[in-house]
Amino acid sequence: MATFTASGALLTNGDYYGTLAAVRDLGKQGIPIWLADSGATQAAASRYVRHHLPCPDRHQSFSALNQVGDWLIELGQRHPGLVLYPTSDDMAWIMAVRQNDLQAHYRLFQAPERAVFRLLNKASLYQTAAAHGLPAPATYYPDSPDSLNAIAARLTSEAGFPVIVKPKTQIGMRTNVKGLVARDATELITHVQTFLDQHSYQPALLAYAPEIRWPMVQAYLPQAASQTYTVAGFIDRHGDLLGVRASFKVLQQPVQIGIGVAFEGRPVLQRLTHKILKLAHAVGYFGVFETEFIYLAEQDQYLLMDFNPRYYGQMNFEIQRGLALPRMVYAAAYGDQTTLSQLAAQAAQTQLPLITTEITPRLDAPEIRQGDHARQRYCAGWLFRFLLRAQQASGRISAAQRQQWLDWIAESAAQGQAFDAIHDPNDPAPERRDKWLLCKKFLRHPRSSYRQHFL
Known part of the structure; x- marks a missing residue:
C-alpha cells in the first residue's frame, strides 16, 4: 500500500445534485474537493472545488466502465490518500468490483461487491427484500x-x-x-x-x-408520481444505523416516470426502518443509503422500488435537516470514530420525533400532512418554478394549481423550513451553470426536452 500523502475527497458525476451537495457539505468544512468528470458541470462551477480533473465519460464507449476504473487507479497512484465514495450506480459498481485495487490508493468506506450488486440489481433486491418483509410491486x-x-x-x-x-x-x-x-x-x-x-x-x-x-x-402504479416515500440514512461498519431521515416525493420530472423535483418531510416509521436495516444486514451493506417506496394510501402499504447504495439526488434535504451524510462518510473512511459519533449525535438531536408504534398513522392523514415534518420542504427552486410554468403552458395544470404549488414552497420559506437543491447565495455559480445547461439541452434536443418538461 502506498503512503497516503493527499488529503481531501474525490467526487464524480458533477452534473448530479447529490454530488453538488457533497461538494458543499465537505467544502464548507475546509476539506479539499477534487472533482472528476467529463464536462462543464454544475458542481465544477462551485467555489469549493479546488481541482477539476477530466476523466473518461462512462457512456462514450463500450469499455467506458473499465476505462473509468483504470483512470481512478492511475489517479490514486499519483495522489494517494483521497477519500473516494460513489455518486452514481456506475461508480458504485466500479468501486465495488475494483475495490481491491482502489483501496491501495484511496481511503474507502466501501461495502463488498456482492452486497452492492444485489442492491443495484432489482431482481435480487426484490427477492431479498421480500424475505425481510419488504414487498415490491x-x-x-x-x-x-x-x-x-x-x-x-x-x-x-x-x-x-x-x-x-x-x-x-x-x-x-x-x-x-x-x-x-x-x-x-x-x-x-x-x-x-x-x-x-x-x-x-x-x-x-x-x-x-x-x-x-x-x-x-x-x-404501473400512478402513485409513484406524487406518493413516493423515501428513507435515507447511514449504516456503519458494525451494521448500526447512525442517522435517518424520511420524506415524500410530491412532484417528479417527467411527470409520468421521472426523478424527484419536490419533496416534503415525513416522520420516520421505525417498523419500516427496522426492515430496511435487516435487508442491509442480509446482503452485508454499510454506508449511505436511500430507499424509495410507493405508498398505497388505500391499503396503507409501502412497496419497495429502489435501494440506492450511494450518494443520491435530494441528499441536500437530509444535510439541511441535520444529517451530514458526506461528512459521516469522510470520517468513516479515515476511521475517525470520534467525529463520526459527534455527527451521529448531532443527527439525533436535530431529528423530529420518530413513529415507533407498530400500527402507524396513514401518511396522508391530516395530522401528518399538517405536522412539523411536512413543513420541511425541498426543491430545486428555479427548476421547480420553470417546470410549473411549462406544465401550465401545456395545459397540464391550471393557473390556480400553479399558484398552489408556489404557495406551498413560500409557506415553508416564511418559516425557515424551505431548502433548495442548488441555490446558495455563498456559492451562486452552480445555479447559473444549471440554467445554462438546460438552455443548451433545449437547443440540442428540443423535442425530447419539450416532452420532458411540458408533457
Missing part, C-alpha cells in the same frame, strides 16, 4: 420470447395492464432510460424488443451478469 422477468408471450397473455387475462418495461439495473447502460409504459400486450412486446434493440449494456456488465440483458415488467 408485482414484477415479472422475461428471459426469452416464449416467456414474454406468456407474461403478456397472463397480464391480459388478469387485467394487469398498464405495466412498465424497466431495466433491472442502471449500471452500465448506454442510454438513460427509466421505463416505457405498455398499455396492452402488443405494446408490451414492442417495448421489450425496443429495449433489447436500443438500450444495450456495456460488455463488462453483460459478462458479469448476462441475465440483466432482458428488462423486467412491473405493474
